[in-house]
Amino acid sequence: MDLFDFLLLFLLSFTGSCFAQSVLPPGPKDAAVGQNVTLNLLYVTKPDDITVWSYSNGATATNVATLRPTGVQVNAAYKGRASVNTTNGYLTLASLTAKDSGEYSVSIIGDGDTLTGEIKVRVLDPVSNVVIKSDLPEAIEQNSTVVLTCSASGSFLKFSWTNITSPIVADGTRLTFTDTDNSSKLTIKDVLRSDLMGPIFCKAENSLQSAQSPAFNLTVYYGPDNVFITPLKPTEYIESKTDFNLTCSTTSSPPATFTWFHNTTPIKATGPILTLKTIEEQGFGKITGDYSCRAQNAKTSRMASSAAVRFTVMEPISGAKITYPSGVLIAGNSSANLSCQAMSGNVTEITWLKDDKPLVSSPLVVISSDKSSVFISLLKKEDNGLYTCRLRNAVSKKEDFYKMVVIYGPEPAKVEGDNQAQLDQRVVLTCAAASIPPANITWKLNGTVLNTKTNEFIIENALYKDSGTYTCEAYNAVTGRTTTYSHVLMVKEEIDNGLSDGAIAGIVIACLVALAASIALIFYCRQKVPVESPY
Numbered sequence: 368m369d370l371f372d373f374l375l376l377f378l379l380s381f382t383g384s385c386f387a388q389s390v391l392p393p394g395p396k397d398a399a400v401g402q403n404v405t406l407n408l409l410y411v412t413k414p415d416d417i418t419v420w421s422y423s424n425g426a427t428a429t430n431v432a433t434l435r436p437t438g439v440q441v442n443a444a445y446k447g448r449a450s451v452n453t454t455n456g457y458l459t460l461a462s463l464t465a466k467d468s469g470e471y472s473v474s475i476i477g478d479g480d481t482l483t484g485e486i487k488v489r490v491l492d493p494v495s496n497v498v499i500k501s502d503l504p505e506a507i508e509q510n511s512t513v514v515l516t517c518s519a520s521g522s523f524l525k526f527s528w529t530n531i532t533s534p535i536v537a538d539g540t541r542l543t544f545t546d547t548d549n550s551s552k553l554t555i556k557d558v559l560r561s562d563l564m565g566p567i568f569c570k571a572e573n574s575l576q577s578a579q580s581p582a583f584n585l586t587v588y589y590g591p592d593n594v595f596i597t598p599l600k601p602t603e604y605i606e607s608k609t610d611f612n613l614t615c616s617t618t619s620s621p622p623a624t625f626t627w628f629h630n631t632t633p634i635k636a637t638g639p640i641l642t643l644k645t646i647e648e649q650g651f652g653k654i655t656g657d658y659s660c661r662a663q664n665a666k667t668s669r670m671a672s673s674a675a676v677r678f679t680v681m682e683p684i685s686g687a688k689i690t691y692p693s694g695v696l697i698a699g700n701s702s703a704n705l706s707c708q709a710m711s712g713n714v715t716e717i718t719w720l721k722d723d724k725p726l727v728s729s730p731l732v733v734i735s736s737d738k739s740s741v742f743i744s745l746l747k748k749e750d751n752g753l754y755t756c757r758l759r760n761a762v763s764k765k766e767d768f769y770k771m772v773v774i775y776g777p778e779p780a781k782v783e784g785d786n787q788a789q790l791d792q793r794v795v796l797t798c799a800a801a802s803i804p805p806a807n808i809t810w811k812l813n814g815t816v817l818n819t820k821t822n823e824f825i826i827e828n829a830l831y832k833d834s835g836t837y838t839c840e841a842y843n844a845v846t847g848r849t850t851t852y853s854h855v856l857m858v859k860e861e862i863d864n865g866l867s868d869g870a871i872a873g874i875v876i877a878c879l880v881a882l883a884a885s886i887a888l889i890f891y892c893r894q895k896v897p898v899e900s901p902y
């Protein structure tokens with residue numbers, strides 16, 4: 368504005384004429400209550416000029432102060448509040464009140480010329496008490512129309528709203544504004560949960576001041592939205608008495624309350640977690656069923672249900688046990704009935720194994736149709752072994768074992784070992800006769816019982832007198848049967864009994880001939896090997 372002021376002064380100095388707006392800047396000039404305002408002139412007064420400041424409230428005009436070359440004279444009504452700068456003629460009013468608002472005029476009486484000007488002064492009340500209020504204490508999403516009123520005290524106020532940090536703008540449908548002099552109304556139709564999370568602020572301002580409301584937010588109740596059960600897909604069978612829960616979840620404000628159902632029957636349970644314990648305590652679970660939950664919001668009065676999850680509670684198997692014959696089992700004579708039971712739990716599958724391989728049925732080995740028992744009508748030695756009964760259901764697996772002992776034998780005995788031995792040679796005779804229980808072995812030489820009771824008969828240093836017929840007797844004390852096997856051992860007394868004198872002479876002659884031939888060959892080679900010339 369410096370250039371503008373300068374131009375005005377330039378014009379004035381040339382024309383010297385009287386322009387209505389030329390000596391004072393354009394108004395209105397705003398000042399706050401209690402503050403000072405200085406009305407400056409666009410005209411440079413001369414020392415001889417008389418400057419007269421007056422006030423008009425529209426009806427009457429009053430002199431405020433007059434500057435003469437002799438000094439400043441302040442009207443009694445403005446004593447202590449008004450002052451005129453003796454150098455430039457500017458009027459300063461201190462401690463402004465609302466009553467100081469109005470038109471101020473100045474007359475500069477100079478050398479033959481009189482310049483006059485007017486300016487409007489507005490004394491503004493300070494901006495204060497900016498506050499947002501809602502017509503509703505709480506709102507319901509999509510149902511409520513919320514009217515927020517921002518009010519403030521102060522003069523010539525303009526309002527603006529911010530949401531977090533960005534301005535809120537009317538969209539003409541859901542969000543509309545209605546402003547008055549001292550308030551602004553924000554109307555939100557079909558309010559959404561996100562609308563008023565804020566914080567929301569309202570700012571009231573005029574040309575001098577601005578003030579912001581405290582942060583405002585309004586609870587908008589909503590939900591329940593989609594309701595889910597976790598786990599979404601539980602396994603078909605859930606093991607009884609385990610730490611298994613169904614959890615129901617949804618978004619809702621305030622938090623939803625939950626009701627649980629087994630098919631259509633309500634389950635007595637509260638809260639978002641339904642434990643397996645509760646399910647079992649109320650006798651649900653034994654029957655395959657659909658479990659669902661319903662969420663309910665007390666404020667919105669809305670409810671929503673989850674999709675159902677299906678499972679059956681199953682007791683695990685415990686105490687698998689094989690029942691087996693109590694007496695002694697004898698091959699070719701006894702039969703055996705093995706049966707397998709669980710102490711508790713619903714068994715859905717029974718498997719029989721013998722020595723870790725699936726038990727095969729045969730005319731003699733009959734597995735009952737429900738697989739709970741195996742009947743062997745006539746036992747054979749091959750039936751000896753470790754029997755496993757494996758019980759299974761969807762949630763567990765249990766086994767029991769039975770080692771079946773079938774008495775048999777001894778089978779025909781057989782002795783293995785040398786039939787001939789040299790003097791001092793170590794000789795081992797082994798007697799084998801399959802038998803359960805293992806057969807007691809008795810060794811005899813030429814019909815005389817020997818001390819050895821083991822399967823192996825060992826002669827450390829064979830002597831001629833060890834020759835003879837060795838008989839192994841295998842005896843099964845349970846079957847009372849004995850099998851025997853006879854084995855002949857010959858011990859040769861003299862080592863050189865093997866070659867005749869003639870044979871020995873022949874060998875000696877052959878050696879001598881071979882030696883002579885070797886010597887002849889060596890001599891022959893020495894003569895025939897050519898020596899290579901170095902050239």
Ligand SMILES: *[C@@H]1O[C@H](CO)[C@@H](O)[C@H](O)[C@H]1NC(C)=O
Pocket residue numbers: 452453454455
């Ligand atoms: C009067 O105005 C002059 C020139 O603008 C300035 O230097 C001086 O400080 C003012 N005096 C008072 C009392 O304000």
Ligand SMILES: *[C@@H]1O[C@H](CO)[C@@H](O)[C@H](O)[C@H]1NC(C)=O
Pocket residue numbers: 402403450460461462
């Ligand atoms: C207003 O004027 C009074 C008296 O002239 C003075 O004491 C005070 O400091 C001034 N206040 C301001 C803010 O200029």
Ligand SMILES: *[C@@H]1O[C@H](CO)[C@@H](O)[C@H](O)[C@H]1NC(C)=O
Pocket residue numbers: 518519520548549550
């Ligand atoms: C706002 O202005 C109206 C009249 O325009 C008045 O009745 C009301 O009291 C004012 N409210 C405040 C807070 O100043």
Ligand SMILES: *[C@@H]1O[C@H](CO)[C@@H](O)[C@H](O)[C@H]1NC(C)=O
Pocket residue numbers: 530531535536561562563565
């Ligand atoms: C406030 O801001 C949030 C997040 O940007 C927005 O979802 C919501 O609609 C806004 N509210 C208003 C009243 O503009």
Ligand SMILES: *[C@@H]1O[C@H](CO)[C@@H](O)[C@H](O)[C@H]1NC(C)=O
Pocket residue numbers: 566582583584585586
């Ligand atoms: C908004 O409201 C919530 C809940 O009533 C409150 O926890 C939060 O402090 C409030 N935030 C502000 C900025 O007022």
Ligand SMILES: *[C@@H]1O[C@H](CO)[C@@H](O)[C@H](O)[C@H]1NC(C)=O
Pocket residue numbers: 610611612640642
């Ligand atoms: C099931 O819920 C109970 C009680 O709420 C809790 O103690 C337990 O840890 C939960 N179990 C699982 C597996 O989440």
Ligand SMILES: *[C@@H]1O[C@H](CO)[C@@H](O)[C@H](O)[C@H]1NC(C)=O
Pocket residue numbers: 507510666667668
């Ligand atoms: C929501 O609005 C509908 C229709 O205006 C009304 O029937 C219902 O009662 C309202 N719900 C609540 C919780 O006020």
Ligand SMILES: *[C@@H]1O[C@H](CO)[C@@H](O)[C@H](O)[C@H]1NC(C)=O
Pocket residue numbers: 697700701846
């Ligand atoms: C075989 O079985 C019969 C009766 O079943 C019994 O009388 C007999 O003693 C048995 N034989 C043996 C060797 O156990």
Ligand SMILES: *[C@@H]1O[C@H](CO)[C@@H](O)[C@H](O)[C@H]1NC(C)=O
Pocket residue numbers: 704705706740742
């Ligand atoms: C084997 O024993 C089970 C259980 O005791 C019984 O049900 C079954 O009939 C018996 N089988 C035979 C062939 O005796």
Ligand SMILES: *[C@@H]1O[C@H](CO)[C@@H](O)[C@H](O)[C@H]1NC(C)=O
Pocket residue numbers: 713714715
């Ligand atoms: C055991 O399971 C079978 C098949 O799933 C079912 O038919 C039967 O009723 C169950 N028995 C018990 C005692 O749960």
Ligand SMILES: *[C@@H]1O[C@H](CO)[C@@H](O)[C@H](O)[C@H]1NC(C)=O
Pocket residue numbers: 806807844
């Ligand atoms: C058979 O042998 C066992 C152990 O080797 C022994 O306890 C038992 O007395 C023997 N029986 C006979 C009849 O010799």
Ligand SMILES: *[C@@H]1O[C@H](CO)[C@@H](O)[C@H](O)[C@H]1NC(C)=O
Pocket residue numbers: 812813832833834835836
């Ligand atoms: C056993 O009998 C054979 C032939 O009868 C005989 O050669 C041998 O010396 C006898 N051995 C003993 C230890 O009696």
